Amino acid sequence: MAFVSNNNVSLVTAILPQDIANRVIDTVFQQGERKALIINARGTLMRERWYQALIPMVSPEREFIQFLVPDLEVDRFMRGIVTTANLHLPGAGAVFAVPCDEVVHTADYELWARSDWESDTFDASKVLKENLTAIFCIVQKGGTEAVSRAAMQAGAHGPIVFYCEGSGLRDRLGWLRITKNNEKEVLVAIVDNADAIAVTEAMVDAGDIDLPGRGFLYRVPIQKGIVNIGSTIGRHRYSATMHQIISAIDELKGGADWRDQRVNELVGTGQSAGLNLFGKVRERVYLRNQCALNCIIGRRHIDTLVDTALAAGAPGANFSVAKIFESDDRATVAGVRYHRERGVVRFVLGADRLAAVTGALTAVCEAQAISDVCFYVTPVTRAITYIADPSHPDATTNRTPAGHV
8 A cells, every 4th residue: 555645734633522522523524624533531620629639630521633634724724623612712622733744644544625614703813822832741540640730730721631552662571572551541731831841840740750660751842722621620719710810911911921931940840049949859861852653543453553663663652542533424313423443553752763663664554455544743842751871862961941842
């Protein structure tokens, strides 16, 4: 099966309540989108009162929906989602776009069909922000609550969580060549760039991400988006939440640059104006020059894909099972669309390994006649996990300068 390369494509992600997701899918199919990939997820809401801190957080059901959209159609596409889901209202959800560095797919994997669809007169561009970052944190199953709480206390909107399985080179069992599948969870937090450093530090500390076997965290730059995800539940004593107040100040100031970057950088380190408050600071070792290779493939081919990538130099993988809806799928009498299951496999790896891994994956798909496959690459600005050798060529101990994410 021959592969086709597509440039100038963006990954658009929507985080929505389940009852809104179907309406949004109908809207985007009218616009020309051919496929919608949905992962069942849950939100995270902290209880507002301090004495409720020991009570488990509330986890409303959410849908994590992804689309591949031509760059020229992204603004119109996001406008349709914003208006259909009323994302300009507090707590309604989120939508954001990340430009893809590369998209490669088999000829039978259709991305887009032209359409003359137009949305209503609401100008969504007025509510879309450009200074946003997505933080992905992969931890052992059951380990997301502490990380979610730390992220929200540091300034993140309510993170969403979904299940995945992870595999790495350490999981291969010698001569049997069997890969152990470890249950994990992916936590996704959307933050303003001004808060990215503080939230990252808080999440790493809460999950001990830089210790052996604890997890992996990476950041992806968002081109534009709108985030109206709640983070607390309870009777509010004030007319506006802290997120709403900060957003209003951002709008008045023309951006988030007014926030104290120096304070943000020091949060979680125990340092303040040169003073070490908590003793010796554990130095962070970050991975640089990384990218995220994402693969959509039939569920029964996941193991083949993961084994091939690990053999070609990928350091590890995580994968989830998703539902894929297509624009020409039939619907039941009740209006429920038929769908198929697909595997979504993710690799975060050094940019110098990308060509070798992608080449190996396309080769095995062609050799085994695996069809309906799509690979896309998104940028990664920073990643952190346990690194045994800090002198690794992709590692850096330098802290992020203020204002850089």
